[in-house]
Amino acid sequence: xxxxxxxxxxxxxxxxxxxxxxxxxxxxxxxxxxxxxxxxxxxxxxxxxxxxxxxxxxxxxxxxxxxxxxxxxxxxxxxxxxxxxxxxxxxxxxxxxxxxxxxxxxxxxxxxxxxxxxxxxxxxxxxxxxxxxxxxxxxxxxxxxx
Numbered sequence: 642x643x644x645x646x647x648x649x650x651x652x653x654x655x656x657x658x659x660x661x662x663x664x665x666x667x668x669x670x671x672x673x674x675x676x677x678x679x680x681x682x683x684x685x686x687x688x689x690x691x692x693x694x695x696x697x698x699x700x701x702x703x704x705x706x707x708x709x710x711x712x713x714x715x716x717x718x719x720x721x722x723x724x725x726x727x728x729x730x731x732x733x734x735x736x737x738x739x740x741x742x743x744x745x746x747x748x749x750x751x752x753x754x755x756x757x758x759x760x761x762x763x764x765x766x767x768x769x770x771x772x773x774x775x776x777x778x779x780x781x782x783x784x785x786x787x
Contacts, residue, residue, distance in 0.1 A: 642699070642729055643692045644736045646744070649684045659697040660690065667719045676777040678717075682709065687744055689737045691720075691729060698724040699733040705745045712751040712785070713741045734765045738786070749787050756780040 652660070664678055685708045691699030698721045704714045715737045720730045741750055754762050756773060759782060767784040774781055 642727075642732060644699075644732075645690045645692065646703075646736075646740050647688050647690065649686065649688065652688060656690065656697070660688065660700050663697055663700055663719055663721055664717060666721070668717075671722060672779065674777050674779060682716075685709075686716075687740060689733065689740055691733055691736070693724065693729075697721075699729045701733060701737045703737050703740050703744070706747060706749070710751040712749040713745050713747050714751050715741070716752070718752075730761065731764070734762070738765065750785070752784050752786075753781050754784050756782055759784075 647656075661678070668674055668676070668678060682704075683702060686702035686704055689701045689703060690697055699719070701715050701718045704710070704716070706713050708714075709716065715734070718730070718733065718737075720733060738750065742748060750767075752762065752767060753776060754767070759769065762784050765786065767786045769782050770785050771783050
């Protein structure tokens with residue numbers, strides 16, 4: 642798997658299309674969640690894109706401190722369904738953490754995690770803060786890594 646980190650204005654049109662298609666396949670179709678994915682935050686984010694054989698199979702967007710939460714953050718974490726068995730999610734989170742450290746010079750990261758992924762994120766140093774809440778009808782928890 643090859644990872645690239647790009648600003649919004651560096652994304653090629655076909656690349657943006659593949660990212661949005663993957664996000665829709667997983668967040669809207671697979672998770673059966675109707676929500677506004679296009680939220681005008683992509684322009685502020687850095688995009689961590691995982692490629693396998695020229696296809697986008699993994700993706701996150703990362704934010705600097707204050708651009709989404711009070712800390713740097715990782716969001717829209719997604720791996721295509723047929724690629725999950727290879728552990729690409731762990732590679733994706735590691736690359737996203739490295740991207741935040743290199744691009745934003747911070748180790749303080751906050752995420753809004755789907756509850757069923759709590760153990761996954763704990764493996765990467767995240768700890769739950771606060772109570773469970775609903776986000777777009779799906780149970781989530783806030784988590785911090787420092």
